[in-house]
Amino acid sequence: MMRKERLKKFVLLLFLLPAFCMCSLSDQNTESLAKHVDPFIGSGGHGHVFVGASVPFGGVQLGPSNIFKGWDWCSGYHYSDSIIIGFSHTHLSGTGGSDLGDVLLMPVHGEVSVNRGKQDNISNAYASYFSHDNEEVKPGYYSVLLDKYNVKAELTATERVGIHKYTFPSENDNHVVIDLKEGNGDRSTDTFLKKVDAHTIEGYRFSKGWAKDQRLWFTLKSNHEIEKLEVYDDTTPAGEYVIKAKGAKGVISFAGNPKEVILKVGISPISSENALANITAEATGWNFNKIASEAEEKWNQELSKIEIETADPELKEIFYTAMFHSFIAPVLFNDADGSYRGTDKKVYSNPGFQNYSVFSLWDTYRTQHELLTIVQPERVNDFINSMLAIYQQQGKLPQWHLMGNETNAMLGYSAAPVVVDAWQKGFDGFSEELAFEALKASGTFQLQRGIAPLMEYGFIPREKAREATSVALENAIDDRSVAQMAKGLGKEEDFEYFFERSESYKSYFNKSTGFVHPRFADGSWATPYDPMESIHMVGDFSEGNGWQYTFLVPQDPEGLIELFGGDENFTTKLDSLFTITGDMGEHASIDITGLVGMYAQGNEPCHHMAYLYAFAGQQWKTAEKIRYILNEFYTNQPDGLIGNEDCGQMSAWYIMSSLGFYQVNPSNGIYVFGSPLFDKASINLPEGKSFTVEAVNNSDENVYIQAVELNGQPYSKSYIRHQDIMDGGAIKFVMGSTPNYDFGSSPADRPHSIL
Structure with missing residues (x-):
């Protein structure tokens, strides 16, 4: 529901931390921004967000797991559920595919079972009911009361260590179950458990799921003496101390039956010894509250990189939760000493960068990585170096990379615009020659969906690849970014090749219908063809239809406008995208959500489309639609995300759009104006700089830009450059209730796509 007019006459100024101050929050007399974060936002509906304890971009996501019941449990937890089976150390956040849930622990009191249970029967199982009334979550901390045992479980984390605090109802018959058999929709292929000494257990879990060959080692340290570790092969007793099996489970019993137990679990992609070293490096001592406080401080450090001023506490909650969600992934995939296991399963020591994984690139290339170039510049070189290392290990840049595994999910070679965008913006902590080598190799990788027919025919025929037309349009975006870098490096032959390929999107445009149109190998238009119809997985388009994909040209809006015959025809068609309704068919993807006409905010291919009006001189239409989307599809409720979070993309769109600008072309550093949501926002930048946005x-009525000032001077353009932001300064938007049709209308003032 659209929000009513909010009282904005009085704004409380927050004195926040400088961007990279490492001082304690308690020393700064500041408000904790973490208190505005509600990690439950997006845990209902189809948001699929992670709920639990983590630190920014940490390799551990320690949180509750439900019994896996399908798509809406991709993260392992869904707000609608009432059963917890334990607390595992790895979770995805917002994805459309499920995996992980590694090394699950469950505290139990009384009779012990190693049977997980079923949704309709947990009587003879270790699972427990719980209530949201007895659940608390905030950045770096999670707690819940397990009804079955009256046990309070509390969780916190460092980068590579999960810390559990269990408070039992009495000092007898208290245990902890370890389950290595099942994860979140995957299956174990090899497991190992061993009691090393009176306070230490180690093991590993190898599994197959979305990640085809995931390998994770762990070490568990207890603050109380472990009297016994009983080990089971699935549900069959297998003795004590050691087992190597496909589905090892264990029951820990403690000497003296303590009422309170603290466990530290370090994880590693290399060995249990390294997992123990991670504990030593990151989680010394047994002060649970201190570690939880440090985790919250790390979140406050990152959240403070953007300060917003608004009289509406609900908006503040939505914004800072979006910041929180945007900083969960990518995740660290190395040990405290820097070593990691590559895609080729070899161990790499001293790589010279922090290695990351969980790259949901088909989603995140559109906004999240652009956001990170502004608010996480210290990590960008590590992200790119991680991608280049993946290229060296598997022969192409990551497509959808998960814990050292290439899943090959989705389409295009979407790391390309991310790499080129970083290079274009001046990030130089990686080899540009290696980067271009990786781009060129990925763009000609024959096993990549659609690449072979593209190189043979110059386009991707309908019969030569699944979802061929959307694959071709995505490849054109990626090809344009490669051409852009080739031009900058003076590689003229490569520039001409990839630029020509990037123009192939035009060959799908049927001027007689005004839609992109699938084609057969002989060049003819495919029939029958209904641009309204969406056929999931086996149709012409990935998670969309012809209406939506007709506008998937963020790299060249000017060329798309020309195909339509000019500004008027283009804006008329774009207007129709936001008003047309119809039946997408019984086989349409469930990802197509958040509809405004056929525009779908709940799925990434549409995310740039409202901004296209500015390229045709009608920025005011961008403004009204962006403000509507911000208010209509983002709330502070569990179903407050209209679609999958997708590792930060859905929230990054909100952050950028609410600030008032958005990068349409994913690799050229031009930010198109929308409609700023807040009275004032300050971006804290490196070197003590800041960039302030004032509206x-x-x-709620004054959504249209009337005039703009940049650094105190009148500014007529409907965009700014990345460097304008990073240089520091201030931009002022004067807002009004009626459109200023002249603002940004001149061709000289419109955004542009440049090589």
Whole structure:
């Protein structure tokens, strides 16, 4: 529901941390921004977000797991559920595919079972009911009361260590179950458990799921003496101390039956010894509250990189939760000493960078990585170096990379615009020659979906690849970014090749219908063809239809406008995208959500489309649609995300759009104006700089930009450059209730796509 006019006459100024100050929050007399974060937002509906304890971009995501019941449990937890089976150390956040849930622990009191249970029967199982009334989650901390045992479980984390605190109802018959058999929709292929000494257990879990060959080692340290570790092969007793099996489970019993137990679990992609070293490096001592406080401080450090001023506490909650969600992934995939296991399963020591994984690139290339170039510049070189290392290990840049595994999910070679965008913006902590080598190799990788027919025919025929037309349109975006870098490096032959390929999107445009149109190998238009119809997985388009994919040209809006015959025809068609309704068919993807006409905010291919009006000189239409989307599809409720979070993309769109600008072309550093949501926002930048966005006369009715000042000077353009932001300064938007049709209308003032 659209929000009513909010009182904005009085704004409390927050004195926040400088961007990279490493001082304690308690020393700064500041408000904790973490208190505005509600990690339950997006845990209902189809948001699929992670709920639990983590630190920014940490390799551990320690949180509750439900019994896996399908798509809406991709993260392992869904707000609608009432059963917890334990607390595992790895979770995905917002994805459309499920995996992980590694090394699950469950505290039990009384009779012990190693049977997980079923949704309709947990009587003879270790699973327990719980209530949201007895659940608390905030950045770096999670707690819940397990009804079955009256046990309070509390969780916190460092980068590579999960810390559990279990408070039992009495000092007898208290145990902890370890389950290595099942994860979140995957299956174990090899497991190992061993009691090393009176306070230590180690093991590993190898599994197959979305990640085809995931390998994780762990070491568990207890603050109380472990009297016994009983080990089971699935549900069959297998003795004590050691087992190597496909589905090892264990029951820990403690000497003296303590009422409170603290466990530290380090994880590693290399060995249990390294997992123990991670504990030593990151989680010394047994002060649970201190570690939880440090985790919260790390979140406050990152959240403080953007300060917003608004009289509406609900908006503040939505914004800072979006920041929180945007900083969960990519995740660290190495040990404290820097070593990691590559895609080729070899161990790499001293790589010279922090290695990351969980790259949901088909989603995140559109906004999240652009956001990170502004608010996480210290990590960008590590992200790119991680991608280049993956290229060296598997022969192409990551497509959808998960814990050292290439899943090959989705389409295009979407790391390309991310790499080129970083290079274009001046990040130089990686080899540009290696980067271009990786781009060129990925763009000609024959096993990549659609690449072979593209190189043979110059386009991708309908019968030569699954979802051929959307694959071709995505490849054109990636090809344009490669051409852009080739041009900058003076590689003229490569520039001409990839630029010509990037123009192939035009060959799908049927001027007689005004839609992109699938084609057969002989060049003819495919029939029958209904641009309204969406056929999931086996149709012409990936998670969309012809209406939506007709506008998937963020790299060249000017060329798309020309195909339509000019500004008027283009904007008329774009207007129709936001008003047309119809039946997408019984086989349509469930990802197509958040509809405004056929525009779908709940799925990534549409995310740039409202901004296209600015390229045709009608920025005011961008403004009204962006403000509507911000208010309509983002709330502070469990179903407050209209679609999958997708590792930060859905929230990154909100952050950028609410600030008032958005990068349409994913690799050229041009930010198109929308409609700023807040009275004032300050981006804290490196070297003590800041960039301030002020919206004068801002309200729910005053959504249209009347005039702009940049650094105190009148500014007529409907965009700014990345460097304008990073240099520091201030931009002021004067807002009004009626459109200023002249603003940004001149061709000289419109955004542009440049090589």
